[in-house]
Amino acid sequence: MREDLPIRDPRHVTAEQAIAALRRALPKEWILRDQGTDYGIDVEIELAGRQVVGRIFKGQVKGHDHLSWAKDGTILQAVKTSTLAYWRQMPVPVVLFCVDVRADELYWSPGTGPTVE
Numbered sequence: 001m002r003e004d005l006p007i008r009d010p011r012h013v014t015a016e017q018a019i020a021a022l023r024r025a026l027p028k029e030w031i032l033r034d035q036g037t038d039y040g041i042d043v044e045i046e047l048a049g050r051q052v053v054g055r056i057f058k059g060q061v062k063g064h065d066h067l068s069w070a071k072d073g074t075i076l077q078a079v080k081t082s083t084l085a086y087w088r089q090m091p092v093p094v095v096l097f098c099v100d101v102r103a104d105e106l107y108w109s110p111g112t113g114p115t116v117e
Contacts, residue, residue, distance in 0.1 A: 018063025018099035019043070025106045040083035041094070057093040060111065067100045067107070075107055087111040 019042070023032055031046040040060055047055040060083075068076040075098050087094040094111035 014063040017101040018061050021099045040086050059095045061097045063099045
């Protein structure tokens with residue numbers, strides 16, 4: 001391996017795999033838009049069927065090689081207090097997606113729950 005070339009960050013690979021898993025999980029008619037610069041929102045999703053009717057929500061996608069589960073069967077996913085405050089003031093719903101890229105499993109939750117820094 002050449003030492004003068006950039007190294008591909010494994011976290012970037014996992015993030016791309018997570019977005020791909022989300023794309024596969026959504027109905028094929030729905031529209032998924034990348035949101036570019038990330039401040040706690042990765043994607044915008046527009047519900048559509050034969051018609052596009054303007055129903056939109058935002059999503060934060062967290063990809064993992066494996067998910068951490070609590071004893072009560074919930075997924076443990078850290079979210080900054082500032083990110084949660086941002087989601088709560090959004091004019092559209094926000095959904096948190098947690099993706100186990102190895103198992104190709106996707107879980108979601110409304111982005112309104114409690115958090116701990």
